[in-house]
Amino acid sequence: MDNLNNQCECKFCKNNSASFNEHKDIKCDLLIEYINNSKYREYIFGENSYGKTLSYYIGAFWLDNEYTKNIIINPKIYNIDFMKMFSKCLSYSSIIKDFDKIYSINFEEPPIDYKGNILKKGLDVLTSIHFLRMLELELHNGLKRNFIRKEENLNSKIKGKINFSNHIKKNIMAARNDRVYCSYFDYDINCLENRILKKALKICYSNIGSIYNSFSCMSFFSEVSDELHFYELHNIKLNPLYKKYKLLIKLAINIIKLKRYKDSCNENEAPPFYIDMSLLFEKYVYALLIDSLKDKSEILYQKSVLNNKFILDFIIKGSEYNYIADTKYKEIYNNDNGYEKDDIKQLSAYSRIRKVVEHLKNDKEYYNDDNYVAKCLIIYPSNNIDDIKINLENIKNIDDFVKFYKLGIYIPRFISN
Template sequence: MIQKQEHEQFPFEYDERYNDLQLIQWCKPTESSMWGYYASYKIGAEWLDEKESIVVTTKRKMESIDFLKMFMTCFSSNLELKSFSKIYSIDYDKPVIKVPAFRSIVSLLIVVHFLSVVDRIKSLKRGYVHYSENLKKVKGHISLLKNERKNILGKRYDRIYCDYDEYSIDIPENRLIKKALLFSKHLLYSCNLYDAICQVLNRNLALFENVSCDVEIREVNQIKGHKLFNDYQEAIRLAKIILRHFDYSIAKADNTEGTVPPFVIDMSLLYEHYVYGLLYEAYGNKIAYQYKGITGYPDFLYISENFKAILDTKYIPKYEDETLDTNVVRQLSGYSRDLFVLRKLGYKNIGEDSFIPSVPCIIVYPTEGNGIFNPFKGNRLIDICNKRVKGLSHFYKIEIPLPTVI
C-alpha cells in the first residue's frame, strides 16, 4: 500500500495507466515544482493494480476534520439532492482495501447522506398493496383454489381465503427505506455519535413508524424510485447502497476489520458545499450559488442593497500566511468584470462601455477548528471582511474553520 497526504508527490514516472485514477494527477503544482504525479484535492483509497493500492489522507494540520459534521452542514442549504452525490464515490465492484484510518468514515458518510435525504421527506407515499389472507369475512374476492385447499378440505368453514388490495403506506419503497433506517440505527448507536445525527435518525424513524421492514434481498433491485419524487428516488438509491455496503446483514453494520471498498471524497467540493451551508444558514436567499457568467461560475455571489461581493472557496490553508496566487486573482478579477455576474449582483443598466464598479472579491479558505462553528451567522458579511490582501484593491480573505473531532 502506498500512502500519501493531499498534494504530496508520488514516486511514479509518467504512465498512461495512472490517468484513470482519481486520487492522483499529473501536474506541476507551483512554478518551482517539477512535473510529476501528485495527490489531488481528494482523499480515499484506490487500486493502482491488482496487488498495490493507493491511500490519500488529509493534509498535515487537517488530520482531525469532522467529515460527518461538514456533510450534515451541507444539507442545510437549498441545493438539489443530486449535487451531494458528487462529493464522494464508492466502487463496490472491486475488492475491499484494508485501511484502518478510514475504517468508519465510509459507512458513516453514506448513513449521514441517507438520513439527511430521508429527512427531506415530509409525507410518505401511498400505494396499493396486495394481500392474501385467511379471514373470517370476505374481503376483496375469494381465492377459490386456496380456499378449497386450506379451508374446505380441512373443514374450517369459519374461514375464507381472500385476495384484496389496500391503499397503504406499507409499500415496497417505504419498507426498503425503513430497513435501511434500522441498519443506520444499529451503526450509529454502536459508534456513540453526537446527538445531532441521532435526532435526525429518530425523526426519520418516527415518520416510518407504521411501515414494516419486510424486504427480501431478491426484491431490493426490483424497487424503483420515480422521477417526480426526487427525495424518494435518492433515498431509495442510498438505501440500496447501505444494504449492499453491509452485505444485507445488520450484524456487519459494526464491522471493525478496517476494510473499505475503493472510495474517493472530493475535499474541495465538500468544503465548497460546507461553506455554502454556512452562508445559506446566515444569509438565506442573499446568496447565489454557481451563477453562470461569461467568464465561468463564481462559487457564491452575495446580493444585498448595501453590499455586494463575489466569494470563491479555495481548499488551500496556505492562504493564511501567503499572498494569493496570480491565477486566483485573475479568476476573481474576471468575475468582477463579467456583465452577467454584475447584473445578477444588482447593477442595472450596465453595458460594455459603462463604468465598471469595484466589486469586493473574497477568498474563503480553511483552517482547523477554533471553536467558532459559523462565523457568518449573526454578522454582516461586510463586517467580517477585515483581512485585506496587500497590494490589491477590494480583495479580502476570510478563514472558515473546519469542524474537528473532539
C-alpha cells in the first residue's frame, strides 16, 4: 500500500510510527491512508468520520496486517492523573458494572514500543483498580466455592470412583489391602477461579500496592493455593450460579496475561490498547454528580426513551435542581462564547421529548408540557483548578440560547515539580 507520492518528512514516514495528542489534525496523507484502511479506523478517527481529525480515543494501534506501522495517541492533558479518575469512577457500584466498556486490551497482537510513554503506566493502574474495586464488592459475600477434582488414597472407604490404575500401583502391588485410591469431586474454596483471583491480586499489589491498599483482600485467600499454570486460564468453566464472577475472572485473567505479556517484552513495550476518554469523562462526571447531589436530586443516567431512539446522559430532577445534562469532552466550552452547533441541537431535541419533560415536573418553573422550556446543561472539561467538584450554583449561561447552561469540571492532574 506504500505510495511514495504520499510520503513526507514526518516521523511516521521516516519511522513507521508516530505519536499524537487526541483530537489533533493529521497532515500526513500516507498516515491518513493507513488509518482509513485500518480495522481501528472508527476508534482513531471516530465512528462516522473519514476526516483528518483524531477522535477522543487514546492508546496504541497497529495500522497494518504485517504489524510494521503503528500510531500512539496520548491524552491532550499530558499529566492527567488516571489513578484519581479511575478511583473516583469506581467508588460507586452503579458505575463499576459497565466500566469495562471504557477500555480494551489486545493480547493477540504483537507489542508496541511506547518509548517510555505515560500510557504504559496508565494501563497497569486502570486494570488493577478496576479489578480491586470489583473484588472488594464481591468479597462482601465471601469467596465462592466450586467443585474440584481430588485424588486420595483413602483408608478402608470409597469416595467417588476408584482410580484403578493408581490403586493397583500403590495398594495392590504394595499389599496395602486397607487402602483404596479414589478420585472424587469436592466442593472447595481452593478452586481454579479463586486461584486465578489470588494470582491477579498479588500482581495488583505489586503494581499499585503503595498507593492502593489491596492487602485487606488477601486475607480472604489464606486457604487458596498459590499454584496456577498459565494453560489453566484457557480451561476455566464458570459456575452458572455465579454470573457476577464472570467479569471479575475476565479482569483477573487480563491482569495475569498483561503481566506475562510484559515480562516477555522489552522494557518500553506493551500490548495495543485503547481508552475512550469521552466515556471516561462521562463516568467521572457521573461520580461527581452522585457526590454532590445524592441528598438533593435524583440522577437518571443513560435514560433511554422512545424505544431506545434517544439515550440521555443525565436527567437531574428534584425540588431544587432540574436539568437535562450532557457531557461534552471538548475544549471549546472553555471559551466565553464557545459551543458546537450539533451539541445544542442534540440537547434541544431531548428537551422536546414528552417522556423526558415528564421527569421535570418538580421544577418550580413547570406549568404544563406544552409551555415548559427545560433547562439544558453541558458539562465540559475545565482548565480552572477550582472546578474540582460539581456545584450547580456555578453554572454559566450560553448567551445565544434560552435556558442553555454550561459547567466546567477540572480533570485531575499530577502536580508538576
